[in-house]
Amino acid sequence: MKLCSDLLDADSRTFDDAPFDTISYELCSRRSDVIMVSADLSKYTQMHSLKKKLPDQHLEVGMAEQNLISVAAGVSKAGYIPIATTFACYATRRAYDQMLICMGTSPLTNIVIGFTPGIANPARIHHQAAEDLGMIRAIPGATVIDPMDVTEFDQALNTAVDTPGLVYMRGHRGNTPRLLDPAAYTFQLGKTYQLRAGKGIGILSTGHATQWALEASAKLEHRDVEHSLLHVPTIKPVNEDEIAEFCFAHDQVVTIENHQIVTGLGSLVAEIVSDIGRGPRITRLGIPNRWAPGGTLPYIRKQLKLDADQLADQIVDVL
Amino acid sequence: MRPNDRAGSNLMRRQELELLAAKIRRNVLDICMQRGGYAGQGVALADIAACLYFDELRDDTKGWFHDRFVLSNGHDAIMCYGALAEHGSYTMEELRTYNADGTKVDQSPIEGQLGFEITAGSLGQGPSQAAGIAYGERLKGSDKRVYCLFSDGELQEGNVWEAAMFASHHQLSNLVYIIDNNDLGATGSTTDTLGVEPVPEKFEAFGFAARRINGNNIEEILNAFDEARQIHDKPYVLICDTRLFVGIDCLRAVLPMAHYVAAKDADWEAGLTEINAKITSLTNRL
Numbered sequence: 001m002k003l004c005s006d007l008l009d010a011d012s013r014t015f016d017d018a019p020f021d022t023i024s025y026e027l028c029s030r031r032s033d034v035i036m037v038s039a040d041l042s043k044y045t046q047m048h049s050l051k052k053k054l055p056d057q058h059l060e061v062g063m064a065e066q067n068l069i070s071v072a073a074g075v076s077k078a079g080y081i082p083i084a085t086t087f088a089c090y091a092t093r094r095a096y097d098q099m100l101i102c103m104g105t106s107p108l109t110n111i112v113i114g115f116t117p118g119i120a121n122p123a124r125i126h127h128q129a130a131e132d133l134g135m136i137r138a139i140p141g142a143t144v145i146d147p148m149d150v151t152e153f154d155q156a157l158n159t160a161v162d163t164p165g166l167v168y169m170r171g172h173r174g175n176t177p178r179l180l181d182p183a184a185y186t187f188q189l190g191k192t193y194q195l196r197a198g199k200g201i202g203i204l205s206t207g208h209a210t211q212w213a214l215e216a217s218a219k220l221e222h223r224d225v226e227h228s229l230l231h232v233p234t235i236k237p238v239n240e241d242e243i244a245e246f247c248f249a250h251d252q253v254v255t256i257e258n259h260q261i262v263t264g265l266g267s268l269v270a271e272i273v274s275d276i277g278r279g280p281r282i283t284r285l286g287i288p289n290r291w292a293p294g295g296t297l298p299y300i301r302k303q304l305k306l307d308a309d310q311l312a313d314q315i316v317d318v319l
Numbered sequence: 320m321r322p323n324d325r326a327g328s329n330l331m332r333r334q335e336l337e338l339l340a341a342k343i344r345r346n347v348l349d350i351c352m353q354r355g356g357y358a359g360q361g362v363a364l365a366d367i368a369a370c371l372y373f374d375e376l377r378d379d380t381k382g383w384f385h386d387r388f389v390l391s392n393g394h395d396a397i398m399c400y401g402a403l404a405e406h407g408s409y410t411m412e413e414l415r416t417y418n419a420d421g422t423k424v425d426q427s428p429i430e431g432q433l434g435f436e437i438t439a440g441s442l443g444q445g446p447s448q449a450a451g452i453a454y455g456e457r458l459k460g461s462d463k464r465v466y467c468l469f470s471d472g473e474l475q476e477g478n479v480w481e482a483a484m485f486a487s488h489h490q491l492s493n494l495v496y497i498i499d500n501n502d503l504g505a506t507g508s509t510t511d512t513l514g515v516e517p518v519p520e521k522f523e524a525f526g527f528a529a530r531r532i533n534g535n536n537i538e539e540i541l542n543a544f545d546e547a548r549q550i551h552d553k554p555y556v557l558i559c560d561t562r563l564f565v566g567i568d569c570l571r572a573v574l575p576m577a578h579y580v581a582a583k584d585a586d587w588e589a590g591l592t593e594i595n596a597k598i599t600s601l602t603n604r605l
């Protein structure tokens with residue numbers, strides 16, 4: 001079974017070493033009403049060119065995340081589109097009430113980007129954000145996006161600036177692969193993307209974990225295990241019909257996420273399927289509800305059985 | 320040299336602490352040169368660490384400390400590691416696993432790791448917890464004093480000022496805040512990102528006794544700790560002006576603003592040579 005044509009084939013994949021440098025600068029060049037707000041992490045989210053070339057569209061609040069979110073919300077009330085940027089853990093855990101109150105109850109566009117989400121940070125617990133998607137999807141009316149790569153991150157952000165209300169999205173930084181072909185792929189809010197069509201086991205994944213799912217998918221293909229793969233970048237407002245249709249077309253469903261299996265994509269899919277009833281069994285793979293280790297990403301994935309081989313093993317085990 | 324050994328002349332006491340500070344600096348380099356780390360802060364804070372661990376914190380007679388130390392600025396754990404190696408509570412072998420996969424020596428430790436009372440990588444949460452500890456110790460009738468180290472970057476967090484208001488309202492004179500005021504955050508100078516000065520005046524306005532010192536002058540550090548113990552109606556804040564890598568000139572010259580350091584091998588080696596020569600001369604002086 002062939003992979004979706006929006007995906008670059010393995011040899012044409014490129015790596016971006018500072019994706020948000022370009023994304024933030026290009027967006028602000030195009031839209032003079034956008035203001036990027038940072039909390040002493042602009043160097044680590046890689047907003048270099050913007051600060052140099054468009055300093056009026058960068059606002060620094062210092063290491064103060066509650067202030068970051070509230071000041072950004074204020075900026076939106078003065079007619080601008082703020083994009084508050086920090087690590088996912090601080091954006092959500094440190095300033096959840098500010099996000100819910102100052103942005104969540106406002107009709108104005110307020111964007112928050114959480115970088116190094118899930119286990120994409122080596123410093124355990126305090127720098128990792130295993131619960132951000134669940135926290136923000138609990139806010140009524142919020143939009144929550146977990147892009148799989150740089151192409152989708154870029155397009156989703158460009159969509160977010162025209163989306164009313166609170167938009168929370170996860171960011172990519174550092175040396176990160178581009179898997180979706182920008183010339184072929186179009187991000188649409190709420191749409192799901194079938195990256196691999198097939199029978200057998202239905203795999204759903206989101207965000208960075210879709211990269212892991214693709215790696216596992218290659219292993220499964222090698223092992224002749226029939227499966228299909230649905231990428232779900234928009235966690236909220238979720239496309240319940242597309243998810244239900246995909247799940248009910250398979251006897252076994254597996255979800256993969258760079259997030260706790262409690263409250264994240266796995267929970268979301270289980271909610272949708274159980275609302276209908278008599279659905280397939282759902283196996284949730286991701287960060288368990290215990291503290292993840294720190295260290296390099298390959299090390300953490302291995303410890304949590306989220307590396308390609310162990311993911312494939314667990315997927316085969318559901319049969 | 321043992322912790323809390325106040326015998327001997329002031330000069331002896333100072334010279335011994337200077338030697339300990341040099342050894343802490345060497346340990347910091349040894350640890351960070353393995354896989355990178357917060358070497359600049361560890362080196363700069365060595366004088367404060369020597370005075371705190373080997374003079375100010377009283378011994379509990381069981382090999383640990385009677386008084387309580389709360390590290391708020393998680394990544395300054397490297398300072399603690401440098402000192403706790405001299406104290407004998409960690410081996411250098413253990414500490415050299417810093418920043419390795421599977422290590423038990425976190426760059427920003429989690430509550431319960433030996434020497435660390437709180438989980439401190441999400442910055443700005445130490446001052447309140449230290450104030451709560453100080454409040455609880457006083458309520459119990461204990462004479463324990465509580466010391467909390469935090470940074471100029473953390474001064475940008477509102478939580479710190481909520482703590483300050485609480486500590487002074489409750490006249491927590493058993494509480495000492497120590498600030499690493501190095502004009503540096505993650506992105507660069509705090510003066511540029513969000514100015515924190517004037518720090519002493521801000522704390523005085525909040526009801527603290529405040530003292531600003533050169534954080535690399537052992538005599539000034541000891542005098543400030545002595546002064547803090549004489550104050551009985553308010554909390555004390557010690558604002559330590561420091562700069563990254565003070566005490567190792569060759570590294571200070573090449574990495575003046577490196578919040579996190581992955582230096583070249585040659586730079587680490589040069590730093591080690593410089594600090595080892597210093598240790599030899601300080602040892603000979605005693």
Ligand SMILES: Cc1ncc(C[n+]2csc(CCOP(=O)(O)OP(=O)(O)O)c2C)c(N)n1
Pocket residue numbers: 039040041063064065090094360392394440441442443470471472473501502503504505506577578
């Ligand atoms: C709540 C929180 N926000 C952001 C960060 C990311 N961060 C890590 S260190 C740092 C700079 C803090 O300044 P300071 O402690 O003064 O840095 P130093 O002088 O020790 O280099 C930031 C913003 C964090 N660890 N915690």
Ligand SMILES: [Mg+2]
Pocket residue numbers: 470471472499500501502503504
């Ligand atoms: Mg600092």
